[in-house]
Amino acid sequence: MNLKPQDVCILLKIVALDGAPWSYSQLAYELGMSASEVHAGVKRASQACLLRLQEGWGTPDAAALEEFLVHGLKYAFPPVRGGLTRGIPTSRAAPPLNRAALHSAEPPPVWPDEKGEVRGYGFSPLYKSVPFAVRRDARLYELLALVDAIRSGEGDRDAVIGQLKLRLYTQRKPAKVLSLGRARSSAPARARAPAAKARRGNNGQEGQRVYRRRHRDP
Secondary structure (H helix, E strand, O other): OOOOHHHHHHHHHHHHOOOOOOOHHHHHHHHOOOHHHHHHHHHHHHHOOOEEEEOOEEEEOHHHHHHHHHHOHHHHOOOOEEEEEEEEEOHHHOOOOHHHHOOOOOOOEEEEOOOOOEEEEEEOOOOOOHHHHHHHOHHHHHHHHHHHHHHHOOOOHHHHHHHHHHHHOOOOOHHHHHHHHHHHHHHHHHHHHHHHHHHHHHHHHHHHHHHHHHOOOO
């Protein structure tokens, strides 16, 4: 089993969903991939222990994913740089790092894209559909830009890692959400039980009183 660069895109997209449930077809649509690509990528990520998968659904293991992104990604998927082109800014030229690069005289790194509005030097995205995907998801854009800063070694490494960790570890926890949902659904049943018991008791007492009145000696 070998991870592929699109697997990282899939994992980061799930992170960007902030703990919300997802489906293979949903990820495929929003990432510009086929459902089979997403299914295979999720399987590889699970086998690599980067994703906790259960019954076909799950969330990334934040600690494992951080370790891989910070220490292994630039060696597994190094960027390819090209000449000047139009595209979408990434790495130090994209949020949340672009404030520090506003006054830089160097051309910004960009993902080549015919619809891009910024001219800079070409920087290969992790996957060909990245420009499409980031137009649909600003959170994913930030994650991929931070990952590209690590891949390129640009900017303050500690600041980049800090921004990445902030996004990896601030997800909602689906298990707690589901647990709260069960508690809400069962609470009314517990609340109704004493009332129902009281009604049954009252009905029984009332029945005895009616019986005595009907059969009272004249």
